[in-house]
Amino acid sequence: MDEDEEYNETAWTYITLCGEPTLYEGLRFAKDLIIANVILRLVIQFVPLPHNVRHSLCLVIGSFLLYHNIGPPFIWTVGLTTSAYILIILISFVTKKWRGLLMSISVIAFLLLCELYVLNPKMWQQIRGIQMIAAMKIISVAFELDRDLFKRMLNPVEFGGYILCPANCILGPWISFHTYSQYLEVKFLTRRWIKLIVVNLSISMLFLFLSNCIVPWYIDDEMPKWLVAYRDAQAFRMSHYFVSSMSIVSMLSAGFGLTNDCHSEVHVTKPLFIELPRSLVQVVIYWNIPMHQWLKNYVFKSCQPYGQFTAILVTYAVSSLLHGLNFQFSAVLLSIGTFSYVEYNLRHKVALALEVCCLANPCGKQCDHKYKKNTMLAIITNTFFSIITVIHLAYLGVMFEASFSVQESGYSYFHTINKWENLNYFSHGFAAFLYVIYLMM
Amino acid sequence: MLGPTPPRWLARDARQTLLRVEAPRSRSRGPPIMKCLWLFVIVLCFTCEAANKPRRGRGSMWWGIAKAGEPNNLSPISPGVLYMDPAVHATLRRKQRRLARENPGVLSAVAKGASMAVAECQHQFKYRRWNCSTRNFLRGKNLFGKIVDRGCRETAFIYAITSAGVTHAVARACAEGAIESCTCDYSHIDRVPHRSRAAAAANVRVWKWGGCSDNIGFGFRFSREFVDTGERGKTLREKMNLHNNEAGRAHVQTEMRQECKCHGMSGSCTVKTCWMRLPSFRSVGDALKDRFDGASRVMTPNTDLEAPAQRNDAAPHRVPRRDRYRFQLRPHNPDHKSPGAKDLVYLEPSPGFCEKNPRLGIPGTHGRACNDTSIGVDGCDLMCCGRGYRTETMFVVERCNCTFHWCCEVKCKLCRTEKVVHTCL
Numbered sequence: 005m006d007e008d009e010e011y012n013e014t015a016w017t018y019i020t021l022c023g024e025p026t027l028y029e030g031l032r033f034a035k036d037l038i039i040a041n042v043i044l045r046l047v048i049q050f051v052p053l054p055h056n057v058r059h060s061l062c063l064v065i066g067s068f069l070l071y072h073n074i075g076p077p078f079i080w081t082v083g084l085t086t087s088a089y090i091l092i093i094l095i096s097f098v099t100k101k102w103r104g105l106l107m108s109i110s111v112i113a114f115l116l117l118c119e120l121y122v123l124n125p126k127m128w129q130q131i132r133g134i135q136m137i138a139a140m141k142i143i144s145v146a147f148e149l150d151r152d153l154f155k156r157m158l159n160p161v162e163f164g165g166y167i168l169c170p171a172n173c174i175l176g177p178w179i180s181f182h183t184y185s186q187y188l189e190v191k192f193l194t195r196r197w198i199k200l201i202v203v204n205l206s207i208s209m210l211f212l213f214l215s216n217c218i219v220p221w222y223i224d225d226e227m228p229k230w231l232v233a234y235r236d237a238q239a240f241r242m243s244h245y246f247v248s249s250m251s252i253v254s255m256l257s258a259g260f261g262l263t264n265d266c267h268s269e270v271h272v273t274k275p276l277f278i279e280l281p282r283s284l285v286q287v288v289i290y291w292n293i294p295m296h297q298w299l300k301n302y303v304f305k306s307c308q309p310y311g312q313f314t315a316i317l318v319t320y321a322v323s324s325l326l327h328g329l330n331f332q333f334s335a336v337l338l339s340i341g342t343f344s345y346v347e348y349n350l351r352h353k354v355a356l357a358l359e360v361c362c363l364a365n366p367c368g369k370q371c372d373h374k375y376k377k378n379t380m381l382a383i384i385t386n387t388f389f390s391i392i393t394v395i396h397l398a399y400l401g402v403m404f405e406a407s408f409s410v411q412e413s414g415y416s417y418f419h420t421i422n423k424w425e426n427l428n429y430f431s432h433g434f435a436a437f438l439y440v441i442y443l444m445m
Numbered sequence: 446m447l448g449p450t451p452p453r454w455l456a457r458d459a460r461q462t463l464l465r466v467e468a469p470r471s472r473s474r475g476p477p478i479m480k481c482l483w484l485f486v487i488v489l490c491f492t493c494e495a496a497n498k499p500r501r502g503r504g505s506m507w508w509g510i511a512k513a514g515e516p517n518n519l520s521p522i523s524p525g526v527l528y529m530d531p532a533v534h535a536t537l538r539r540k541q542r543r544l545a546r547e548n549p550g551v552l553s554a555v556a557k558g559a560s561m562a563v564a565e566c567q568h569q570f571k572y573r574r575w576n577c578s579t580r581n582f583l584r585g586k587n588l589f590g591k592i593v594d595r596g597c598r599e600t601a602f603i604y605a606i607t608s609a610g611v612t613h614a615v616a617r618a619c620a621e622g623a624i625e626s627c628t629c630d631y632s633h634i635d636r637v638p639h640r641s642r643a644a645a646a647a648n649v650r651v652w653k654w655g656g657c658s659d660n661i662g663f664g665f666r667f668s669r670e671f672v673d674t675g676e677r678g679k680t681l682r683e684k685m686n687l688h689n690n691e692a693g694r695a696h697v698q699t700e701m702r703q704e705c706k707c708h709g710m711s712g713s714c715t716v717k718t719c720w721m722r723l724p725s726f727r728s729v730g731d732a733l734k735d736r737f738d739g740a741s742r743v744m745t746p747n748t749d750l751e752a753p754a755q756r757n758d759a760a761p762h763r764v765p766r767r768d769r770y771r772f773q774l775r776p777h778n779p780d781h782k783s784p785g786a787k788d789l790v791y792l793e794p795s796p797g798f799c800e801k802n803p804r805l806g807i808p809g810t811h812g813r814a815c816n817d818t819s820i821g822v823d824g825c826d827l828m829c830c831g832r833g834y835r836t837e838t839m840f841v842v843e844r845c846n847c848t849f850h851w852c853c854e855v856k857c858k859l860c861r862t863e864k865v866v867h868t869c870l
Binding site: 030130133216244404 | 711715
């Protein structure tokens with residue numbers, strides 16, 4: 005009896021000791037984000053301003069927010085924005101067709117050079133996410149210029165306002181220039197707006213609390229290593245949900261992503277579809293929906309003329325390079341790519357053979373399989389594939405659990421290999437095994 | 446110098462008699478008179494002790510508070526408010542009582558810390574000849590017995606572990622909001638953390654961390670005020686006590702871990718959240734036990750330090766509080782290096798703990814359980830000091846086959862097992 009009481013007490017102490025500072029810091033971070041964005045929205049809403057002044061307001065508030073959050077390194081984001089704009093203008097004199105490609109190459113090269121030669125690892129880890137968002141925005145503008153989606157060339161204020169917009173310059177999500185421009189219009193705001201912000205803020209705090217305090221605690225270190233791997237991967241996923249819902253908070257507080265009747269229309273991630281996944285393909289789609297759309301729109305579609313395989317390969321390479329020159333990300337992304345490829349094809353064959361609805365993506369209305377999704381056979385096969393996906397996710401996500409110094413300064417090659425070696429490269433072996441089955445079927 | 450001096454013992458006995466006579470009377474009278482009487486008794490105690498220059502630190506009587514949670518000592522009528530039996534309260538010095546009054550809720554934390562320290566001490570020394578046994582303190586004796594009169598290793602450990610216990614328990618109570626005067630001091634959040642210099646060198650913006658993480662600071666400061674009361678750091682013994690108390694606190698403080706986690710787009714570190722985690726008291730106990738094994742013996746510094754100390758006893762001006770921690774003890778063996786902030790120090794070799802020694806309050810190892818297969822200190826050879834041991838076979842009923850049920854319950858069966866017990870003669 006005494007031991008039980010002691011156990012509960014220490015658990016509760018741990019949670020309070022962890023929870024309070026965690027929530028405090030989370031809210032402190034949210035506070036700056038919300039204040040900056042609400043100021044932007046209120047000015048837009050109540051002061052009639054010409055178009056360009058609105059963009060410059062965005063630019064100024066965004067720069068302030070960036071400086072407040074990351075300090076002097078914000079110069080790198082501003083530098084990236086300015087040089088990218090100058091480069092676009094210069095390239096426009098030469099060619100009107102290859103701007104997207106050239107800009108992608110130069111922006112990614114800039115990021116890699118920053119990482120390798122200029123910035124120390126800690127600073128790079130700190131601003132990497134911000135640089136990534138900026139790079140995605142720049143590349144999307146360049147491609148849209150190629151596709152003649154703009155009536156004229158963007159002026160510097162529009163461009164700067166788009167890249168440094170406080171609503172999504174820190175945590176994302178990526179939005180296209182046209183959406184951004186549309187969001188800057190006056191909105192119909194009701195009390196619902198505040199409610200939406202509060203609800204999303206609470207959700208993000210819940211995920212932060214889960215990620216920091218609950219998930220690392222509820223499975224003990226002495227448990228089987230796969231449970232520990234699942235726990236670590238889940239803590240990382242919770243951290244991603246926190247960042248995603250916090251990005252929604254920042255979007256909403258700027259009045260972005262609201263429909264005309266004041267409902268939220270931004271979707272960044274779908275935790276339920278990832279925690280209880282149907283397939284790895286779905287996880288990839290729902291992990292970061294705007295990023296997925298961006299890759300599909302600007303990378304995959306641009307490369308499609310050169311063949312499906314090239315397109316996939318380039319998409320993978322770009323998404324990997326955007327994360328920087330890091331073995332861990334390349335390895336994780338490549339593994340996800342192969343695992344989902346094997347899964348997609350295997351499920352296709354299984355669906356054909358058993359005539360059951362078990363494709364990687366759920367069948368639409370025109371499902372022509374004999375066994376629909378609610379039949380016993382379909383449920384069993386889908387559950388089987390779901391469990392495999394959960395194992396894959398644990399295997400892939402365990403990478404991101406690391407001591408703080410590693411998290412802060414980037415993951416090394418040995419860190420990645422150690423983690424996988426600990427799990428005996430199980431998922432790789434298992435994927436190979438499934439591939440063999442696929443070939444034999 | 447180190448031998449017992451008769452007048453001191455006489456005076457102590459006289460004090461004990463006084464306590465015994467006064468205690469029942471005070472209960473029957475009204476509070477003001479009681480207060481006066483207690484004041485009188487305490488002043489008398491001080492004068493006795495001051496006049497006779499005890500070697501034992503005088504601030505150690507509060508250890509008795511560890512037993513405050515036991516029946517008879519804690520009044521059941523007012524839950525939440527720790528009502529002390531006057532006899533327990535009497536073990537506190539005036540300053541300690543003031544501290545307890547000014548920080549409501551702190552007294553139960555101190556009591557918890559003290560009993561935690563006693564339990565940890567007994568755990569660490571379970572298999573040694575000296576097993577950190579405590580005795581009834583109510584008769585005006587010290588909780589750990591007369592062993593603390595000697596400046597030996599065991600005493601050093603007692604001082605360190607109790608000081609660490611108070612620091613730990615107060616910090617924890619503070620974090621849990623059980624102490625009213627300890628609020629989360631959010632005004633100091635923007636103060637740069639310890640890592641700042643290294644981080645600044647790396648040209649990285651120093652991350653600030655907030656939250657109620659400064660509790661350890663409160664625990665540390667409170668422990669200094671409460672535990673070190675009366676240790677003025679003038680005599681060598683007082684210096685030893687101060688050093689060991691500081692060592693105990695330092696262990697709690699340095700074992701405290703800052704845990705951080707990064708959040709950001711795809712594993713970057715845009716948002717950083719940090720929190721402090723108190724070490725488990727077991728790890729503090731383990732660390733202190735290591736220091737116990739490697740404790741350094743220090744020696745009397747040159748006599749020029751002793752002489753002013755004697756004069757200052759009566760002098761009105763005191764050593765400024767902060768200065769009393771500023772001293773360096775010299776190792777007994779000049780070839781050894783000086784003790785560090787986390788090392789335990791002692792003055793004289795430990796007495797033998799084999800035989801009963803009433804003068805030092807040593808019960809001896811008669812009747813202690815031992816391990817006949819071990820060759821270490823818990824083995825029967827060493828534990829029984831060569832006197833031999835008795836072997837008995839007995840049946841014990843204990844919990845077994847415990848299984849963990851999620852969440853959070855442990856279910857056990859009761860098993861009757863045969864056990865061979867060896868006890869020292």
